[in-house]
Amino acid sequence: MANRIDVLKTYKLYINGKFPRTESGRYYQPKGAKGESLGNICLASRKDFRNAVVAARKAQQAWSSRSAFNRGQILYRIAEHMESRKAEFVELLGKEEGLSSAKSKSKIESLIDRIVYYAGWTDKFQQLFSSVNPVASSHFNFSMLEPVGVVSVLCDEKVGFEGLVTAISSIIGSGNSLVLLASKNSPTSAITFAEVLHHSDLPAGVVNILSGDRDELATHIAKHMDVNALLYCGDDEKLLKELQTESANNLKRIIHWSAEDNSEEYLESPYRIQEFLETKTTWHPVEQIGGSAPAY
Amino acid sequence: MSKKENAFSLKFDTEWTYAEAPESTSHIAIEKKYDLFIDGKFVKPKSGKYFETINPATEKPLAKVAEANQKDVDAAVNAARKAFPKWSGLPAKERGKYIFRIARLIQEKAREFAVIETMDGGKPIKEARDIDIPLAAAHFFYYAGWADKLQYAFPNAKAEPLGVAGQIIPWNFPLLMAAWKIAPALACGNTVVLKPAETTPLTALKLAELIQESGLPNGVVNIVTGDGKTGALIVEHPEIDKIAFTGSTEVGKIIQRAIAGTNKKATLELGGKAANIIFEDAPIDQAVEGVINGIFFNQGHVCCAGSRLFVQESIQKEVERKLVDRLETLIVGDPLDKNTDVGAINSKQQLETINGYLKIGESEGLRSHQAKNKLPDSGYFCRPTLFFDVAQSSRLAKEEIFGPVLAIQTFRTVDEVIEKANNTPYGLSAGVWTDKGSKAFNLSSQLKAGVIWANTFNKFDPTSPFGGYKESGFGREGGLHGLAAYLKIKA
């Protein structure tokens, strides 16, 4: 039998539940850790980013209106699908990060487990972080957590695919939507992960994944006025400063995960969920009739 | 209003009137000149410069206050830095006891603080006496008790103090904001450099005297006075670990930029343009009272003021009539009079800002109503003002006026009002009035704001977290959630 020609896959962007090419038509050719080509990868433009934010904004409210149980089910479904495509991820990660097959497998497995970990939190973090506040007046007063809204995520090479999976599973479980720019070296695993998301009943627009040049897009991402929070996974201090400076335009919440904080303890924690939440406090009068209450 | 309705109007200009009821100022001690409070002592400013703080109700000077320059801020930060290891290393119980002591001392001197707050800031003595000062003491009490219980606040994590906190507070609730800032910072083991607003420094300086009296270790709390330049020195100071700021969104953004690339943590409590929404099934009379309290409390100098009123169209006339009637019984005047409901505007500059917005309303040809109350001859006063049928796109509905000016809009459906209420970059607070529980909860979850008052408004409590969504800032003050602002949470 003659040598079969492999069918190569074109990796595209993931925006609003679809896989479009970048509107710019541009591509780049990243190399894996051992120098092999990862293919012709979309070089997303700021317009792609803008479209992704529009999709994320549109999807966010309906997503956060889903029951916490349902969001947990979907996260778990993502883990299931990732497990079923494990071999593919092991191979891709091996290429991207230059890991041995065993190391790559163990990493992918730990990431699948991480998704399951966060799937379990969706209907629990609220009980952990909310409170009933004993105000002195006759009011029922409680504080509960709500998703911050639309989150942008930037990942450095060092955090790569692990950062992407951790960020997505901790951010969307509470009802946020996000736009993530994959690190330069992990576009194939990132877009393959998008395919997993796509087949896991995740509504369109909740997660949008771009591949491209961080330095080109960072300022636009930080400046975008319709993004509520920005997560930077990495340690480029100059970039962080720039993100913080530009984010001030609409007072984005800046969350920073250092690549050095890579322990399981740090990356699997309800506090990673809390960073993307707002505390809302509600007051309501309590009628004073009956019991020891004074006369009405 | 139509003539027919005028025929049945009420007359509130009654023959029986309240006599003047001025609060006594005889027991109040205000020095002629105040120095900076650094390392437990009052020290002269290096610049040798002082500025005047005036009573906005009389335009007369009350005292001279030191202007802190770079060297002074350095000295204050150094003192705080030096005091930090000992203070954070103190047994938490003992730290708590110092804070309890401060709370008690405020209660003992409550009346003096209230009168000075009113003289320096222009707010009605009734509010300073019944709200500002008791709440300030309550805040110290609340956080004092947290000092030795922090390990319970953050499950499975370790909480450590941040170091030196630089705190910059506004002129609308001077002592209360100082309490909101200092109490949790100290409870969590931080030391503090605090700057009060330049128009209202006196109660913070009285607090410095009180802190001296409390025996709090030197340098744990330092209070420096000055204007925005002094504030900037604090923000930019490399030895400060944390910035807590309450003030305008504009300055909040400047601060976020200024601390970019540093390790400073920040909490920003900024502006707002709260929607207060009345549905046709609301308890109308209480809603009207809530609207009045929502916008005229503290002359409208409240970041969470209910400055946009949304009335369901079916009850528009009734609500407008009730608001107009209610305006007639608001007593505007001498803040020291115990019957005054609306006091003096905090500064000439702020009065000019507010008047600018009144002119906008006039130039837009808006239907409006102003309280007829006779205003005092001197001092900075502004009549409570209602603007009706304001467009969503009007500057009156979009910008924070920070004065006694209410922009009234109408709506027809739940959908519409949620969209309009959220149609602002701000997100500090919101109010909703309805007798229907399911509707109240729907609104409470859909309104994008950090504090939702359902069938009430402008309520505050030390146990209740306060802070904004979107451009109203980030971080919470008050309650368990307020601790996080002053701690490193480690896995």
Place this chain on the structure above:
Amino acid sequence: MSKLFNSPKIDQLGLIERAAKFKTRSIKKEAKINGLKLALSMIDLTTLEGKDTEGKVRQLCYKAMHLHDDLDVPTVAAICVYPNMVAIAKKALEGSGVKVASVATAFPSGMSSREVKLADTKLAVDHGADEIDMVISRGRFHQGDYQYVFDEIALIKEACGKARLKVILETGELGTPDQVRRASDIAIHAGADFIKTSTGKISPAATMPTTLLMLEAIKDHYQKTGKMVGMKPAGGISDAKTALHYLAMLKETLGEAWMSSEWFRFGASRLANDVLMQLYKQKTGAYQSADYFSKD
């Protein structure tokens, strides 16, 4: 009619908070003296006891006309007695301008037939009562038979002839502010000249929040129809300071037109003496002893 029974809702805590604000009104100097005199002129001096005698009623009538001869004070507005004492009181008060008010309609419970209630009312009117203080049928009200309550008030009003009708809601038995508002609206629409809180036989009797919500019902009616209705808080108002706070509430809720005995009354037996003591103190500067003021 159905709209009538569908009264505006009341938030009890908001009502309490608003009422409490009038207690912070500082009423000093001439405001105090004028207010106290006004309060005296609004008193329905009341004796409604099973042990009332002709002698007791005559004593009270004398007091009504001569509150304290050393002070420049007005007479009270009326004395309030049982129907069988009306003739006695009428005679004793002849020419004084002090009105005679009589309770009627099987006061205080109202637990009797319509015929008996009408006869009770007629008796008082025939003996010369200027004002009738009727009670509503609370049992029927709680049964949801609002039409019955309405019709009964309308019938009694007719039986009153020229006498003014005060309708006692007995707010302490109505259960909630919402019910008090509903009863107020029924009474007002059925023809009440005054609405009145209480019989004085049930606790709680008059409170500031309840009085405030009734004043607001009166206000709403006036602004819709132009028809004035009077207000009478009764029971439990026994000191001068409280009376001044009620006046502040009246002033700031209904304004000038209601600031006379024509439209506002205090139903009280002990209030007059405390007001007199305060007036005496204002005159002499010395705090007074109850021994110098007649206990009737």
